[in-house]
Each structure stands twice: as C-alpha cells, then as structure tokens.
Amino acid sequence: MTKRLLVVFSLVIAAGMAAGGPVAAADKIVKIATQSPLSGDQSAIGVDIKRGAELALEQLSGPLAAMGFKVELASFDDQANPDTGVANAKRIVSDPAILAVVGHFNSGVQIPSSEVYHSSGLTNVSPANTNPKVTTRGYLEVNRIVGRDDVQGVVGADFASEHKVKSVFVVHDKTAYGQGIAEFFKQRAQEKGMKVLGFEGTEEKANFDSLLSPILAGNPDLVYFGGIYPQGSVLFKQARERGYMGMFLSDDGYDSSDAVKIGGKTLLEGGGTFYSTVSGPAAVYPGTAKFIQDFKAKFNAAPQPFAAQGYDSMGISLKAIETAAKADGNKIPTREAVAKAVRALKDYAGITGTFTFNAIGDPTIAKYFVMKVNSADPAKWNDNPVVQTLDIAPPK
Amino acid sequence: MKRFLKSINIRELLRPIGQMILFSLGSTIVLSVIVLLLALILDRTVVGQTLIERLNVSLFTYTLVNLPQVAIDGLTIGFVYAAIALGYTMVYGVLEFINFAHSEIFAVGAFVGVEILIALEKFGILSNASLVMAYIYLILAIVAGMLAAGALAVTVERVAYRPLRHASRLVPLISAIGVSFLLQDVIRLTESLTSGQFNRIMPTFGNFDHRILFGKMAMGATQITLGVSIKSIIVIVSAVLMLVGLNYLVNATRIGKAIRAVAQDHSTASLMGIDVNRIISLTFLVGGMLGGAAGVLYALKFTRIDPFVGFFPGLKAFTAAVLGGIGNMTGALLGGIVLGMLETYAGSFMGVFTMGAAGTEYKDIFAFSILILVLIFRPQGLMGENVAQKA
Secondary structure, X not given: OHHHHHHHHHHHHHHHHHHHHHHHHHOEEEEEEXXXXXXXXXHHHHHHHHHHHHHHHHHHOHHHHHOXXXXXXXXXXXXXXXXXXXXXXXXXXXXXXXXXXXXXXXXXHHHHHHHHHHHOOOEEEEOOOOOOHHHHOOOOOEEEOOOOHHHHHHHHHHHHHHOOOOEEEXXXXXXXXXXXXXXXXXHHHHHOOOXXXXXXXXXXXXXXXXXXXXXXXXXXXXEEEEOOHHHHHHHHHHHHHOXXXXXXXXXXXXXXXXXXXXXXXXXXXXOOEEEEXXXXXXXXXXXXXXXXXXXXXXXXXXXXXOHHHHHHHHHHHHHXXXXXXXXXXXXOOOHHHHHHHHHHOOOEEOOOXXXXXXXXXXXXXXXXXXXXXXXXXXXXXXXXXEEEEEEEOOOO | OHXXXXXXXXXXXXXXXXXXXXXXXXXXXXXXXXXXXXXXXXXOOHHXXXXXXXXXXXXXXXXXXXXXXXXHHHHHHHHHHHHHHHHHHHHHHHHOOOOOOHHHHHHHHHHHHHHHXXXXXXXXXXOOOOHHHHHHHHHHHHHHXXXXXXXXXXXXXXXHHHHHOXXXXXXXXXXXXXXXXXXXXXXXXXXXXXXXXXXXXXXXXXXXXXXXXXEEEEEOOEEEXXXXXXXXXXXXHHHHHXXXXXXXXXXHXXXXXXXXXXXXXXXXXXXXXXXXXXXHHHHHHHHHHHHHHHHHHHHHHHXXXXXXXXXXXXXXXXXXXXXXXXXXXXXXXXXXXXXXXXXXXXXXXXXXXXXXOOOHHHHHHHHHHHHXXXXXXXXXXXXXXOOOOOO
C-alpha cells in the first residue's frame, strides 16, 4: 500500500515536472543592459539615460511579452570612467541572457567598452556617443542614433562664422571626445577664414589663471571649449571674472543644468554662451510630448538631455530582438542575429526621429542644434532656446 | 593692558611678514627678469615674428604687459600652497614622517565649509545677506572648515599613526596612504548619499567675485586689463594672517617652545616634563586647521570641489615643503610661493615662447623639473639644514 502510494506520488511529480517544462519556456528571460554614469559629476545625464531606457522597456516590450518573452533591465554604472566601463562590459558579456546594450554617455568609455561587446558579438545601441571612432571602426555590433563630432565641430564653426566671429581661442579637455570636436572645429574655423589664436588642451579643473593669460592677451571674439561642463563652465566663469567680454561656445558635453549652477550669471554677460548639441531638449522633437508627460509622471522630474535618446535606443534594441526572435521561430535569438537585426532596421519610428543605420552604424540623417544659455537659474536650463537646427548626413 | 602688550613679541609678528614680502618680491623679480631676458632673446627669432603676425606686438612688450597679472595670479596660488605645505612640514618636524592624508584633510575642510554655505543658501539667507553679513558667513565657513579638519587630523593621528609610532619608518607612511584613500571614498560616499552627486559648487554671494581694476594697458590692437578679484585678496590676506599666527605660536609661546623641543628629541622633551603625545596631537590639530582653512579658501577661489580635490594641491604643497626644506617652516612658506609663481609663469608664457608647441598643459612638468634641479644641488631644500639622522 505504501509502496503503491509512493509510485503514484512520484508519477504525479514527474508529470508536474514534464508540464513545468513548457511553462518555464513560455517565460523566456531576455535582458538588455544599460551603461551610463549613475554616480559622479555626469550622473544627472547618466541616470536619465537609464530612466529613458527603463520607460521604453515598460511601454514597448508588449510585442515581446506576447511572444512569451520576459524582458529585464540590467543597469550598470560606468562612472564615466573607461576602466569601470570595460570591467562592466566583461560582466555584461558573460551573462548569456543579455542580448543588447544601451549605452555610454562618454565616447572615451564607449570606445574601449565596445571592443568587449564586439569580441562577443553583442550589439550596442548608443544614445549619446558622438566621437567618429565609435562607428568608423566598422563593427557590426556598434550603432548610434545621434550625430558625430566631426559634424558637431563643423556646426559650431559655421555658427561662429555666421555670427561674424573673426578670431577664436580653442581649448579642449584632452579626451577622445573633447579634443576630437576641438580639432574639427579648428579645421573648419580656419577654412572659414577665422584666426585661430591658440589651441590648448588642459586637464585642469580649478585654476585656469595661467591658461587665461594667453587667451586674454589675444582678446578673441570667441572662446571655444571642447569637453564637458565641469571644466568648461569653470573656465568660462574665470574668464569672465578676468574681464573677457566675448562669446563662449561649447559642445554637447556642456549641455547640463549644472553648467549654469557653476557659471551663474557670468554666462549671460558679454557675448553670451552657446553650445552645439546632437540632442536638443526633449521638447524640440515632434514625437516627444507623450514621452515628457510619462517621464514626469514616473520619475517626478523633467527629462535631462539624452533621456529621449535612451528611450529610442531601448526601443530599437527591443524591436531588433523581436525581429530576430520571429525569424528564429520564437526562440531566444542569438546575439549575432540581434546585431544583424539592429543594422537591418528600416525606418524605425522613434520619438527623436526615424532611424535607418548605414553600413557602419551611423544614422542616415542626424539632427544638430545650437542652443543659447538664457537664464542663470538651473531650473530653467531646459528652456534654453534653439538658435539653429540642422539635418546633416554623416560624412562619407 | 600694558603688561599684555609688553608680553607680545612684536619681533615674531613682524619677522614672518617681512619674510613673506621678501619672498614674494624676490621670486617675482627673479622670475620676471628671466622671462624678460628670454623674451628679448626670442624676439629676434621666428617666435617673435609669429607673435607680431598674430597679435601685432613684439614678444618683449607682450611679456612686459602680461607680467603684473601673472605675478598676482602666481602669488594667490602660492599662498594657498604655502598654507597647505605648513601642515606637511610641521608634522615632518615633530614625527619625521610624511602625512599623505593631509590632502584629504584639506578636502574635508573644503567640503565642510562649502556645505555650510550651501545650507545657508538653501534657507535663503545668503542671497539677502548684506556685505558685512556675507563676510561673517564666509568667516563662519572658514572657521567650521578649520575645526572639522583639525579634529579629523587629530583623530587620524590617534587612530592610524600613534599605534605605529615605534614601528619602522615605512609603516606609518603606508598607513598614511591608506588613510588618504579611505578618506577620499568616505567623502565620496557621504556626499553622494542624498543625490548621487559628490561634487559641490561654491554658492555665489557677497562681492567676492567682483574684480578691482587697476587700469588698462594697450598691447598691439587689444587692451589688457590689470586687476585682482576680491576673492584673491581674501585668499592672500587670510593666508598671511594664518602664517603669522602660526609663526607666533611656534616661535614666541610656551607651547611653541614645547613643539620645538619635541621636534628636537622626543625622549629628552618628555624628561623635561613635556607631554609628548599632547604636543604631537596639537601639531596635527594646528596643521589640520591650516589645511582646512586653505580648503575653504581654495573652494572660494576656484568654485567647484570634488572628493579628489585635495590630490593635486596636496602633492604640490608637499613638493613646496620639500623645495623649501621639509621640517622648516620658513622653507615651506618660501617653497609654496616659489612653486606657485613658477607654475603660473611657466603656464602663462610657455605657450607663447614655444609657439604653441608646449602650452599651459605642460606647466607642471616645468615646475617639477625645477624642483629636481634644486634638489640635485641642494638636497636639503632651499632653507633646510643638514640635520644629522636622529638615533
């Protein structure tokens, strides 16, 4: 009697396990990683890239859920530091459930980290990296949805020449990003007939006195800074305090409300402060009204620059996983299939534009903006007006 | 009152002021002459021609017109270095070891001061403050920074150095480096608890950003304005006051006598009835307070601070202490001023002299090469004495 019961019991368990198999298969877990600076100087932007991606995952993973996939977000903090980014990348590629990476704010972090993604065939959709090298290495796995520095430098120089700037002093932060933009700016400025009075790199974060002496001696119409705002804003502030009254121009690394927290009203005096960017405030894109509303409702704060791009990068990753999974009979697709599906997307309708990638992963058309700093109040940073908008294809 | 006045040693008050004036003027004159000579020589070469093409001014005029401003900038940073260097040198004087955590004590002072001002700003007190109140708040922040940094320095000594005092020389040094890393990350952790942001920005208030103009000088097609911002003056004046105060404490009081006695020989000093541990704690307290005040002044001058803000000023101040002769207070003062001047002169003129080939970014290489040269010919530093190794 006991023996019979035991047999029945084990049969029941076996049946349960057999039935359990397909149930678990219906819950196929897929992960998408984000990498951005979640702590430190640049965390205001980095956190919102992650939040944008999180929102997209919530709103756009419906089709994958219907196919029996459960999509999870795995967020990583790259601390805007190449070493941390690469270490995280190694953890990311060792997790087989991760099929795509949305990430990096800093080109200097993306470039070494994507070498790791490339070697394991993991696709990377970048919401913010503008250095040409990001895509010119020609990796199948690396794509971006924003413009490029070689164009951003040109946009800045064209803007300057339209504003009758005759002489310029160029400063950069010696990173792949800042120096890259500054060099393209310098080249274009010379083509446009501007006098480049100096070209200096500096890692200094506090004491710009000795750099300012040669700048002020030349009294240029414009000081151009290629780099990120914690340095740029301090430089601009000290230049103004020493009596420089010309114009300041920087790049999209300057695009943060903290820039005005540092610079205060000195940025508004004299010729004013401008910055070119590959990402306007979310409000300048036609498709973002609902995104801004949802973002505010969920996170109780207005989206920082690149949050909408984080949303689109995630959307593209989800779409590509869906396409690849469909082609493979609803199985979890391979990383290679996902990478190919991203590159093959045609006219993906995102909220910041319609994206098709070219052979190296640049968007076929990218938007560039020049913005003006308009208020000394950090809360009003997102109201900075766009003074120029350009649609430009990547250079051949 | 009369007796009190009589007890003040005027000589010890005037001597450091005289030294500071001498050192500042001396290094300004020496460096200026060198730079002007270089400019005269280079004027005849392609360097001068390039400048004439670019700015329509001869190299000599360019250098001459820029000199006063460069000297003021150099002095400001030089006094900051001197104030930090004194912390290194005092500890070296009594313990013969280098307190590498001093740069983080500097950073803690900066953070405490700035946090207080940020809190005041949040309550709306700063924006409505009158000029007098603005200065009172600034002094409050400096004093708070000093107290916090002083207390921290004493704690660090008690916890990390005192138990190792009789160990071999390298052991407390490693302990100091460890404390330095620990403090950096503790600052990073506590500052990012609320917002994830660990950098802080000095609030703008009072008239500190205002610039006093001395005049304009024509140079080629443009004009150079010569001036000094109020915050630079505050930095210099506070540093001078602290240095005079410290000098008085060490050279003209009983406590100072005890400090000097301990510096000479621990065991003999203790036989004379001096509580050695108390004096060492006191040395750390005073050194830490100076460092903390320098931290707040640094934040005032340069606006933005992060947990690693102490690293470079700390390293430079240590260099300044070595340049002047470590263990020697006058030497630290001289070393700080000279290093600040060297660095600023190099940074300001190298770009022009090399036609942009080696710009401001190489100023540190230049300053440190001079340090190496000085140490080759005077290993004991500029003012250091050749002290026989203690048993």
